[in-house]
Amino acid sequence: MSAKDMAHHIANYRKIFVYLLIGTALTVTASYMEFNVQNSIAGAVFVGLTIAAIKGYLVAANFMHLNSEKKIIHWILLLTVFFLGLLLFIPLLWDLNLMSHY
Amino acid sequence: MEIPYNVQVREDTGVYNSKLGIWLFLASEVMLFGGLFSAYILLRTGAPVWPPIGEHGSIMHLLKETIPHATFNTVVLIASSVTMVMAWVSLKMKDLGKFRIYLGTTLICALVFLIVKYFEYSHKIHEGFVPSHDTYMALYFTLTGLHGLHIIGGMIVLGYFFGPGIKMWDNEPERFTNRIEIVGLYWHFVDLVWIFLFPILYLLN
Numbered sequence: 565m566s567a568k569d570m571a572h573h574i575a576n577y578r579k580i581f582v583y584l585l586i587g588t589a590l591t592v593t594a595s596y597m598e599f600n601v602q603n604s605i606a607g608a609v610f611v612g613l614t615i616a617a618i619k620g621y622l623v624a625a626n627f628m629h630l631n632s633e634k635k636i637i638h639w640i641l642l643l644t645v646f647f648l649g650l651l652l653f654i655p656l657l658w659d660l661n662l663m664s665h666y
Numbered sequence: 667m668e669i670p671y672n673v674q675v676r677e678d679t680g681v682y683n684s685k686l687g688i689w690l691f692l693a694s695e696v697m698l699f700g701g702l703f704s705a706y707i708l709l710r711t712g713a714p715v716w717p718p719i720g721e722h723g724s725i726m727h728l729l730k731e732t733i734p735h736a737t738f739n740t741v742v743l744i745a746s747s748v749t750m751v752m753a754w755v756s757l758k759m760k761d762l763g764k765f766r767i768y769l770g771t772t773l774i775c776a777l778v779f780l781i782v783k784y785f786e787y788s789h790k791i792h793e794g795f796v797p798s799h800d801t802y803m804a805l806y807f808t809l810t811g812l813h814g815l816h817i818i819g820g821m822i823v824l825g826y827f828f829g830p831g832i833k834m835w836d837n838e839p840e841r842f843t844n845r846i847e848i849v850g851l852y853w854h855f856v857d858l859v860w861i862f863l864f865p866i867l868y869l870l871n
Contacts, residue, residue, distance in 0.1 A: 595869035
């Protein structure tokens with residue numbers, strides 16, 4: 565990598581650092597706000613987790629260099645995300661199953 | 667016998683072996699934390715009140731007190747991710763002096779994170795909020811404890827590269843740079859996990 569490329573990387577890392585700090589501030593602020601979705605905190609949970617997902621993406625894409633990684637790594641992660649989704653969905657299936665008995 | 671493809675890229679995968687190895691390891695880590703996140707969803711959706719009210723009442727008042735500490739820890743961990751990636755950049759630029767500074771800063775950030783966590787744990791345990799108090803506390807200690815163990819594990823590896831492991835730079839600089847990239851990927855993953863733990867355990871209750 566040339567010095568110019570490195571300078572570009574460093575500038576990008578600084579920018580991402582600032583974005584992550586802003587994201588953290590927004591998450592904390594969102595937790596204090598009243599979103600009032602059916603008198604629950606569902607709105608705050610949605611906003612909080614969306615910001616966390618964006619922050620996670622910024623870390624993975626830039627610091628972990630996923631934006632310029634090889635296909636095989638992307639495939640491994642895609643498979644992992646699929647099974648993670650399945651794992652997170654299982655509790656919801658459990659809930660739906662319980663509800664069908666009432 | 668020399669281990670192949672530590673520096674050279676394999677033609678079939680397009681990456682060097684250690685990188686493929688760490689990504690497979692991180693995939694298994696995603697599932698490990700994923701299982702606990704799944705337990706969190708199940709217990710949270712099934713609880714009439716969250717966090718549940720136990721023998722010592724609700725943890726809510728303590729949680730509100732610890733939000734500034736947890737926010738501080740989030741900033742510290744994000745900063746450590748930046749210094750970690752900068753340590754790798756320093757090696758790419760063949761600047762060992764800067765590498766030491768950035769890696770040292772990463773280690774200090776990790777230590778600060780653990781110290782804050784120690785005070786947080788002590789405070790909660792002192793008030794009677796132990797893992798057996800309620801399901802929230804059980805999840806809180808399991809998730810943050812497992813994450814803390816990952817921080818300690820990372821610190822041991824980073825400490826090795828800061829100390830005796832740095833010798834490799836003299837004879838095999840490219841291999842050493844790759845090693846730092848690998849440990850960096852692990853470190854960023856630990857940061858990524860915290861990015862999700864922070865809102866679900868401290869803020870969204």
